[in-house]
Amino acid sequence: MASEQLLAQLRFEEGLRLEAYQDSRDIKSIGYGHNLVTQPFFAGVRIPDRISTDLAEQVLLNDVLVTAYTLLQSWPLLANLDLPRRDACIQMAFQLGVHGFLGFSQLRIALGQQDWDKAYAEVLDSQAARECTNRWHRIAGQILHGVYYQVPALAKADIEHS
Structure with a gap:
């Protein structure tokens, strides 16, 4: 339940950092926005403060699968949405946490x-839309039109930002 389009969008939106950093909410993170405070382990091993691109990709895929599964368990109507809209919801839950997404009761009704x-x-x-205006406009457009928004292809040198 992790489409290539969703993974590409998350790579673009989150950016890749191979060294641990404090995110915009002052949470220690690594890779593609992986929260090291609440999830310090991957595959039974503590995630170090410096990781490889391969490990970042594995953690991203795992994070997306866990987010999608947890969201579906908490909100079964997710399964009724077409894939672009479902992935938009998963992306929101990826950024806000599933509990944060579930707070959008009027969105879920709509x-x-x-x-x-x-x-x-x-x-x-x-x-969230006021804080990450461009990203949330892209997500909102995907929900409105039911079509994935396109992300630019990233050159290898541009993938990691500090």
Whole structure:
């Protein structure tokens, strides 16, 4: 349940950092936005403060699968959405946590009713959208139109930012 489009979007939006860093909420993170405070282990081993690109990719895939599974268990109507809209919800839950996404009760109602205009407005009427304007406009557009937004191809040298 991790489409290549969703993974590409998350790589673009999160960026790759191979050394641990403090994210915008002052949470120690690594790779593609992996939270080292709440999830310091991967495959039974503590994640070090410096990782390889391969490990970052493995952790990203695992994080997406866990997020998608947890979201589906908490909100079974996710399965009724087409793939672009489902992935938009998973991306929101990836950034906010599943509990954070579940706080969007009016969005979830609009999605269940296939009221894409209302769902679009609900995504944009949020603190997250005010903090990450461009990203959340892209997510909202994906929900409105049911089509994945495109991400630019990243050159190898551009993948890691500090």
